[in-house]
Amino acid sequence: MIENHVGCYETGSLDFFGPLCVVACYVDQKDEKELNELGLDKEISSNDIERIGKILKDKLTYSLLLLDNSHYNQYVNEGQKLSCIKAKLYNQAMINVIQRIEHPISKVTIDAFLAPKKYYRYLKNKIVVVRHIEFKEEMSLAMKCARILSQYAYLQYYQNMCQSLNTTLPRGFNILANDTGTFLVQEYGKEILYKVSKTNFPNYKQILERVK
Numbered sequence: 055m056i057e058n059h060v061g062c063y064e065t066g067s068l069d070f071f072g073p074l075c076v077v078a079c080y081v082d083q084k085d086e087k088e089l090n091e092l093g094l095d096k097e098i099s100s101n102d103i104e105r106i107g108k109i110l111k112d113k114l115t116y117s118l119l120l121l122d123n124s125h126y127n128q129y130v131n132e133g134q135k136l137s138c139i140k141a142k143l144y145n146q147a148m149i150n151v152i153q154r155i156e157h158p159i160s161k162v163t164i165d166a167f168l169a170p171k172k173y174y175r176y177l178k179n180k181i182v183v184v185r186h187i188e189f190k191e192e193m194s195l196a197m198k199c200a201r202i203l204s205q206y207a208y209l210q211y212y213q214n215m216c217q218s219l220n221t222t223l224p225r226g227f228n229i230l231a232n233d234t235g236t237f238l239v240q241e242y243g244k245e246i247l248y249k250v251s252k253t254n255f256p257n258y259k260q261i262l263e264r265v266k
Contacts, residue, residue, distance in 0.1 A: 061196025107206025
């Protein structure tokens, strides 16, 4: 039997194009059976993400924080690392959810993207910090739900980006990202990268070298 708990997860940090989507969500014991029946552990397609995401969106208490590329790059220009940006978003998303739950929460779980000491160091100037977090390699049920919801949000934003730019943006940060980035700069100018990509990825400098 699971405990009533909050889990947090993120999508987008490994993609050169697109936003950072952090989701925290609350899972109640009574929802365990129904949630497990959705197949959260299996290999999930884009269609599955949309289908399951819609179900979870209506069923669970959650908070989505979507950081678009312009604001992400602004934080990068201020000297913030990705891990710092993620820590602050995780903390705020979890606060948002916990404040909406009226009874005690047994535990809070996040993926172990940082050592706990470093995670809390990034939050030292925050007035409210969620404590006693479990940093897990293996995902809790709430983390699995948060993963789907973050992927669902990313996918919607990503599809709109592709449509507005009239091109298919590759996921990840491989050579295809460089080719697409070069095309976008030739079409829209260098400023487009600040709006649609993460400028602290190696791809950014590689693309600018190509278009000199």
